[in-house]
Amino acid sequence: MTPNFSIKHSRYKVHRVESIVAMGVYGRDNPQWLEHSITSIRSQSYSDFLYVIVIDGPIPDRLLAVIMKHASLDERLVIVEGKxxxxxxxxxxxxxxxxxxxxxxxxFRMDADDISEPDRFATQIAYLEKHAHVSILGTGLTEINEHDKKVGSRVMPLTNRQITRLLPRRCAVNHPTVCIRYKVFNDGHRYDDSLRFVEDYLLWIELASHGYIFCNLKDKLLKFRRVGDFYKRRGFVKSFNEFRARFRALRKLKRMSLYNLFYATSVLILRLMPASIVKLAYKLDRHYLEKFIKH
Structure with a gap:
C-alpha cells in the first residue's frame, strides 16, 4: 500500500464485514453535496459495511468538517488521508x-456529489446472491442538477452480451452505481491509473477481456449530479485519454473494425467542440443507447 495514505480516523470493531463502500473526496467538492452523499450511505436499509472515505490530497476545512462530523456519529466510517x-x-x-x-x-462505489437511494445496497446484494455468475453489477440512475431537481435519467444495457458488445465504443456501466464482487480483486485485478479520468472504463475492459460477467439493473438506484458545466469542452488530455481507452478496448476485446475506429475518432473530435454541439451529441447518443437496449 502506498505511503501517501494514512488512516486519519477509525473506530470500527468488526473483524469481518460483508461490504466495503469506497469514496474519494477532493478539494473542489461541494460541502453541501458531500453532506447529502454521506447521509445517503449512512441511511441505507442494508448496514453490514464499512464506509472508506479517502481524502485525496489537501481539502478545505469545510469539507473536512462534514466528513469528521459523520465519522464521530457512525463507527462504520473509516477516514483515510492522502498527503x-x-x-x-x-x-x-x-x-x-x-x-x-x-x-x-x-x-460498492460512491461519489461525493451523488445520492444513493435507501435500498440501493440491499437491492444489488439481493440480485448478486441470486446470480452467482455475475461479478460486476451496475444500476440505472436519475440525473439531478445543482438544486437537486431531476433533469434526466440513464439506463445502461442490461445483459452481459449487450454490455460487452458496447464496450469498444463506450463505457457501458455507470461507475458510481457499481457493486463488484471481491473475488475480482482477490484474483489480482485493480484500477488502472495509467490514464487519468477513464479509470473505470479501463477496469471494465480488463475484466471483460478476462471473461467476468457484467449486468446492469434498470432500477434507478442513484441520483447522479449533472451540473451546469456538464457539456463544456473536456480538454485535450481527458478527451485523448478516452480515445486511447477505446483503442485499448478494440484490441483487448478483439473488436477492431473501421466502424469502431471511426466512432472513436468522431467522439474525440466532438469532445473538443463547443458546448452546444456536445449537448446535441449527448442527446443523440442517449437516443442511440435507448434503441440499443431495446434491441
Missing part, C-alpha cells in the same frame, strides 16, 4: 488493498 492528490484509481486501490483482511464479499 497529495493521486487520482481516483490510486484512492480506490488503497481502499481495496486495505480492506482485504476483512474478507468482504462486495465493493
Amino acid at each position: 497529495e492528490n493521486c487520482g481516483l484509481a490510486t484512492c480506490m486501490n488503497f481502499a481495496i488493498d486495505w480492506s482485504l483482511s476483512l474478507q468482504p464479499a462486495y465493493f
Whole structure:
C-alpha cells in the first residue's frame, strides 16, 4: 500500500464485514453535496459495511468538517488521508488493498456529489446472491442538477452480451452505481491509473477481456449530479485519454473494425467542440443507447 495514505480516523470493531463502500473526496467538492452523499450511505436499509472515505490530497476545512462530523456519529466510517492528490484509481486501490483482511464479499462505489437511494445496497446484494455468475453489477440512475431537481435519467444495457458488445465504443456501466464482487480483486485485478479520468472504463475492459460477467439493473438506484458545466469542452488530455481507452478496448476485446475506429475518432473530435454541439451529441447518443437496449 502506498505511503501517501494514512488512516486519519477509525473506530470500527468488526473483524469481518460483508461490504466495503469506497469514496474519494477532493478539494473542489461541494460541502453541501458531500453532506447529502454521506447521509445517503449512512441511511441505507442494508448496514453490514464499512464506509472508506479517502481524502485525496489537501481539502478545505469545510469539507473536512462534514466528513469528521459523520465519522464521530457512525463507527462504520473509516477516514483515510492522502498527503497529495493521486487520482481516483490510486484512492480506490488503497481502499481495496486495505480492506482485504476483512474478507468482504462486495465493493460498492460512491461519489461525493451523488445520492444513493435507501435500498440501493440491499437491492444489488439481493440480485448478486441470486446470480452467482455475475461479478460486476451496475444500476440505472436519475440525473439531478445543482438544486437537486431531476433533469434526466440513464439506463445502461442490461445483459452481459449487450454490455460487452458496447464496450469498444463506450463505457457501458455507470461507475458510481457499481457493486463488484471481491473475488475480482482477490484474483489480482485493480484500477488502472495509467490514464487519468477513464479509470473505470479501463477496469471494465480488463475484466471483460478476462471473461467476468457484467449486468446492469434498470432500477434507478442513484441520483447522479449533472451540473451546469456538464457539456463544456473536456480538454485535450481527458478527451485523448478516452480515445486511447477505446483503442485499448478494440484490441483487448478483439473488436477492431473501421466502424469502431471511426466512432472513436468522431467522439474525440466532438469532445473538443463547443458546448452546444456536445449537448446535441449527448442527446443523440442517449437516443442511440435507448434503441440499443431495446434491441
